[in-house]
Amino acid sequence: MENNTKPDKLNIFTTQIPEEYNIPEIHQREYLLNGELVPWNGAVQEVWSPVSIPGQDGLKRKLVGTIPHTTPTESMEALQAAVDAYNNGLGEWPTMKVEDRIKCMQKFVGLMINERDLVIKLLMWEIGKSLADATKEFDRTVEYINFTIDAYKDIDRESSRFQVAEGTIAQIRRAPLGVVLSMGPFNYPLNEIFTTLIPALIMGNTILFKMPKHGVLAHYPLLKAFKESFPKGTVSTLYGKGSEIITPIMESGKVNVLAFIGSSKVANGLKKQHPKVNRLRAILSLDAKNAAIVTNNADLDVAVNESILGSLSFNGQRCTALKLIFVQRGVADEFVKKLSEKVSALKPGLPWDKDVKITPLPEADKPEYLKGIIEDAEAKGAKVVNEYGGYTEGSFVFPAVVYPVNDTMRLYEEEQFGPVIPVVPFDTIDEPLKYQIEANHGMQVSIFSNDAKEVASLIDPFVNLVSRVNINTQAQRGPDVFPFTGRKDSAEGTLSVADALRSFSIRSLVAAKVNDTTKDLFNTIVRDHDSNFLSTDYIF
Structure with a gap:
């Protein structure tokens, strides 16, 4: 799996930390x-950065501080x-x-x-x-x-x-x-x-x-x-x-x-x-294994660019990340070639580096986990097809495009939550549809096609399987005014700006029969501002 010949672009760790981004250790007490x-004054936990500093004994994560x-x-x-x-x-x-x-x-x-x-x-x-x-x-x-x-x-x-x-x-x-x-x-x-x-x-x-x-x-x-x-x-x-x-x-x-x-x-x-x-x-x-579906009628440049954004923004560590890409067999080879070239061209580095796209991973055990799921796919017939794919050093893993992935592999089922892009070739749309029907998750899907009838035929089944269908764009949470939820094991309740306010409250009411006594009573309470609930104040 690993390509451990280290090119210059992957030499990201350094002792030279720009002064404007350096911070002293913070010990919260x-x-x-x-x-x-x-x-x-009790026990504390050390906070180690994914940024490692090279020294005589190799790479060592920098201590950021301690917390209670x-x-x-x-x-x-x-x-x-x-x-x-x-x-x-x-x-x-x-x-x-x-x-x-x-x-x-x-x-x-x-x-x-x-x-x-x-x-x-x-x-x-x-x-x-x-x-x-x-x-x-x-x-x-x-x-x-x-x-x-x-x-x-x-x-x-x-x-x-x-x-x-x-x-x-x-x-x-x-x-x-x-x-x-x-x-x-x-x-x-x-x-x-x-x-x-x-x-x-x-x-x-x-x-x-x-x-x-x-x-x-x-x-x-x-x-x-x-x-x-x-x-x-x-x-x-x-x-x-x-x-x-x-x-x-x-x-x-x-x-x-x-x-x-x-x-x-x-x-x-x-x-x-x-x-x-x-x-x-x-x-x-909760969990998500959001799929992208690239059909023979897709604009491949759009599909590749959006798939990279969806799969690798913050190293793929997002619940809304695209974590499985289905590509129709007629365009699969071309898509994978374009995808691999663009992924290999991404700039790795430290968080403050200009235009950096891939950074070290915060979870200490994540590189080993990613290595394991890639090796599982390779043992079952897939390959890492992009240059540098899967290269690992300390907390840093360069993205791997893995192809062809099938339903016997861990990458097909498990939410990798990291910089690995599994690509699954398919012949008929029934295959990605079957995946979504059988999946435990139901957050989002991204459909890439410029054929109106084809897109329409996919929208109708998928809106009843996931909570958001994206057309020719990556999966994402925003804009925050839109509902954010999921089906199956992906969510409970709805979040967005207005929906969240309703989710964390309940409608209560004060009621009475309409008569003169009630009118006088309510008018007095409102006029004298005696109740914070029963009020006609209008907030500008």
Whole structure:
């Protein structure tokens, strides 16, 4: 599998770190609990960068810093803080006026922006995200928060009136659900987590924020912003091994919403730990093995370019990445040739290198895993067809185009979550359709064809198998105003700006019979602003 003849372009590791991107080691010794940054004097966990530094003993990952390794004791204290802050819906945050909650969120955004440069650098050092992608992640997250604020205003404006039906007058608004446990992935440790945390928070829920596997220090500069922007107990942070600190939280039955982005296996285990599953709302974004389908009628240049973007953006470490490419046999050889040439021309390097496309991988065991699934494919008849494909050094793996892949290979079934592109030749469209029908996942598909009748014939079956059908473009999450969900084991609930606000709330209403007494009563409450719920205030 491996091509270990090392050309100059693959010599990415160096002792020369540009001064503007260097950072001192950061040793976090505090965490956010009940509105305070509480000192931590217990065990810590080392944070090692995927960026390795060459030395006399070979490559060694750079130490970024250390983080708290808290215990179940601290996790239960955080849970109690969230429960107390919610106070059965009577707490300061859940009963606060919508306008005031928005002001708190706007304050948070302002304080967050002040930490932009440091957070971007930490994303580069902790998970190997390129400068361009790390910058995009931060800025997109700020944009997402602002979109969420605007969407929340829209929802509240629609609710700022009374409705009359069949002799009953009512006001219908959205109310919070309770304590939310928010857990997210390492690949987008800021953006993905905030797409659940922010809407859950602004709707009036209280948050237990479990840090991701990698990218923990990137959140450290934001703890003060959380502390200063929201009432105490509204947000508390959790550190440590999930199996140790999350289990007692779920078993307590005090979590009302599980917001989780990760594997379906972990999500299923977490839900089973809750003693009252019927009371637990789950908002989940899970596994995906998104397929691309390139037919004989495709523009191959478009298909190749979009397939590379879809397969290798952030080294293919995205749930929305294209992880299996079906190519009709009539154009398969030409497609693979074009794809291989373009992949081999991609620039590898360190996160701050100009125009870098492929960077080191944050998961220490990922290179060995990728080697294993490629060797499995080779043993069953496939080949790595691109130059440098599969070259590995330390945490760095150059992308491998593997062809021809078939359904006996691990690459056909397993979500590789890394820079490997399996290409499957097919004769009739029934083959990729059969794959999607039998797959455990149902997030997205990308169809490449310029034949209108062919595209139409594919749209109709695939919209009932996946949640998004992309035509002549890569799979992706955005724009954030569009629904983001999945079928089968890929998701539960819907995320997008407006959908997420609804997912983390429930419609509640105040109703009464229409008569003069009710009119006088409601008018008095509204006029005197005695209720934060029963109100006709219009937020601009």
